[in-house]
Amino acid sequence: MNHTKKTGFKAANQFEQRSLAICLENLAEQQRLSNRVRAVLPNNIAPHVVHCVPSANRLLIYAESASWASQIRFFQGEILAKIQASGQQNISTVQVRVLPPLASPRTPRKPRLPSIDNVRLLQHHAAASEDVLASALARLATTLSRRQQRSEPVSD
Secondary structure (H helix, E strand, O other): OOOOOOOOOOOOOOOOOHHHHHHHHHHHHHHHHHHHHHHHHHOOOHHHHEEEEOOOOEEEEOOOHHHHHHHHHOOOOHHHHHHHHHOOOOEEEEEEOOOOOOOOOOOOOOOOOOOHHHHHHHHHHHHHHHOHHHHHHHHHHHHHHHHHHHHOOOOO
C-alpha cells in the first residue's frame, strides 16, 4: 500500500516532451511577431519593444516605459498592416502596454534623528503646556532623547 501524498508539482523531467515543444513553439512565434513589429518601427524606437504576444484578436506589444509606449502607438496602423500581411489575419487590434519596472533591492533606511537642540525645544514646549498635545510632545521628546543618546558614539 502506497500512502504517499500526491502534489501538483512536477519536476521538469516529468513533463511530456510535447508540452515543452508547444512552449518553445509559442516563444518562437512571439519572437517572430516582435521582429515584424521592430521592422516597422524607426531605428530609434524599435529596440524599446520588449515583447509581443498575440491574445485572441489583439496583439499586445510591451514597451520599456510609458514614453516609448506612446511613441509606438503612433505606428499602430503600420504595425497592424504588417502583421496581417504576414498571415495573422485574426489580429484586428494592437494594444501597447508598459512593463512594470523590476523590483530593485531596497537599501535599509537609517532614521534621521533631530538635533539635541530640537529635542530640548520639544521638552520645553511640553513642560510649558498641560494639554493632550503637551503630553504627546513630552513622550516624543523622551523617545527622541533616548534614541539620540544611543546613536551618539561614546567618547573615552
